[in-house]
Amino acid sequence: MRKPIAFPHVEGQASRQAHTALPPGTYERELGKEGFFGPATHMYHRHPPTGWSAWEGPLRPRAFDLAKLNSAEDSPWDAPVVLSNASVSLRFWRAPETMDHLARNADGDQLLFVHQGAGDLFCDYGRLAFRAGDYIVLPRSTMWRLECREPVSALLIEATNGGYQLPDKGLVGPHAIFDPAMLEMPAIDEAFLAQQSEESWRVRIKRRGAVSTVTYPFNPLDAVGWKGDLAPVRINVADIRPLMSHRYHLPPSAHTTFVGNRFVVCTFVPRPFESDPDALKVPFFHNNDDYDEVIFYHAGDFFSRDNIHPGMMTYHPCGFTHGPHPKALTKMFEQSKPATDEYAVMIDTRDALEVGELPAGVEWDGYVDSWKAAAE
Numbered sequence: 001m002r003k004p005i006a007f008p009h010v011e012g013q014a015s016r017q018a019h020t021a022l023p024p025g026t027y028e029r030e031l032g033k034e035g036f037f038g039p040a041t042h043m044y045h046r047h048p049p050t051g052w053s054a055w056e057g058p059l060r061p062r063a064f065d066l067a068k069l070n071s072a073e074d075s076p077w078d079a080p081v082v083l084s085n086a087s088v089s090l091r092f093w094r095a096p097e098t099m100d101h102l103a104r105n106a107d108g109d110q111l112l113f114v115h116q117g118a119g120d121l122f123c124d125y126g127r128l129a130f131r132a133g134d135y136i137v138l139p140r141s142t143m144w145r146l147e148c149r150e151p152v153s154a155l156l157i158e159a160t161n162g163g164y165q166l167p168d169k170g171l172v173g174p175h176a177i178f179d180p181a182m183l184e185m186p187a188i189d190e191a192f193l194a195q196q197s198e199e200s201w202r203v204r205i206k207r208r209g210a211v212s213t214v215t216y217p218f219n220p221l222d223a224v225g226w227k228g229d230l231a232p233v234r235i236n237v238a239d240i241r242p243l244m245s246h247r248y249h250l251p252p253s254a255h256t257t258f259v260g261n262r263f264v265v266c267t268f269v270p271r272p273f274e275s276d277p278d279a280l281k282v283p284f285f286h287n288n289d290d291y292d293e294v295i296f297y298h299a300g301d302f303f304s305r306d307n308i309h310p311g312m313m314t315y316h317p318c319g320f321t322h323g324p325h326p327k328a329l330t331k332m333f334e335q336s337k338p339a340t341d342e343y344a345v346m347i348d349t350r351d352a353l354e355v356g357e358l359p360a361g362v363e364w365d366g367y368v369d370s371w372k373a374a375a376e
């Protein structure tokens with residue numbers, strides 16, 4: 001039998017209800033374990049905890065402008081790996097207009113987040129139309145290809161040696177945030193049947209990071225039907241109905257969309273700001289002490305971040321405190337806008353991530369200094 005060492009305790013000046021009614025002139029910091037689910041303390045500081053004046057050494061917040069990755073790769077397996085560890089890998093891919101081969105990932109379930117563009121996915125299971133803002137979960141070893149009607153760029157999130165599940169929605173029940181009935185599946189439709197042919201097709205299979213090519217003298221996407229409970233599924237960010245409280249700034253974990261093995265994928269979508277005068281209106285400062293945090297900015301105006309535009313990715317490794325940028329901080333308790341206008345994908349990983357090799361200019365070297373005005 002194991003039990004956490006738990007002892008809610010109030011010391012000095014503190015709010016008893018997190019994220020509300022902060023002691024005057026203070027900045028709240030959450031020190032939390034287990035990705036906002038474990039033991040936590042809220043600390044009330046005289047200065048913003050991001051008010052560092054110098055930073056040396058290998059640990060640091062990083063930001064990447066993936067919009068600057070211009071090279072289109074025919075194969076998703078040639079797209080650059082931005083961040084990875086043993087459980088997850090993140091690539092950013094500019095897809096060609098039409099793939100001349102099929103892709104198959106034998107290393108794990110593949111999540112595609114469509115950042116830009118639209119088209120059709122053809123796979124073992126049929127045809128699935130897609131557009132910007134779609135998540136498409138492709139079960140491990142599904143054969144697939146894209147036909148793009150508009151230029152497509154996508155974030156590829158591989159659940160290495162694992163798969164994706166939906167989060168337990170607990171108190172709010174299974175139909176909240178999105179109803180699983182909203183998930184769409186590929187169809188064996190006319191367009192799918194029309195692409196079946198006796199022409200030769202190659203399948204580029206990724207296994208243990210290495211790619212093998214298998215050639216068929218026909219198109220192996222030749223199913224005429226299927227039945228079962230394993231198939232790709234699609235959901236758009238516009239179909240996500242976020243949880244919110246007008247009196248309490250909910251933690252990012254309330255926005256969990258998919259759960260992988262040792263990582264989660266969360267989605268931030270527009271939602272009304274908290275209206276209670278005592279409630280914090282911006283994310284609280286925090287160190288998420290067991291997780292590395294990644295955010296990919298998809299669309300909109302990122303209310304807690306200065307100088308961030310769509311296509312950028314920030315990486316906050318475990319070990320330091322972060323929170324709102326200076327411009328947002330001035331609005332800690334102000335109601336300046338009725339709602340957020342942002343779409344972003346967050347990937348929180350239980351294990352440390354490695355940064356991949358990226359072309360010069362993709363990383364924003366000054367990101368560590370981007371909170372500096374807070375100390376002035």
Ligand SMILES: [Fe+2]
Pocket residue numbers: 286288293316322
């Ligand atoms: Fe964070």
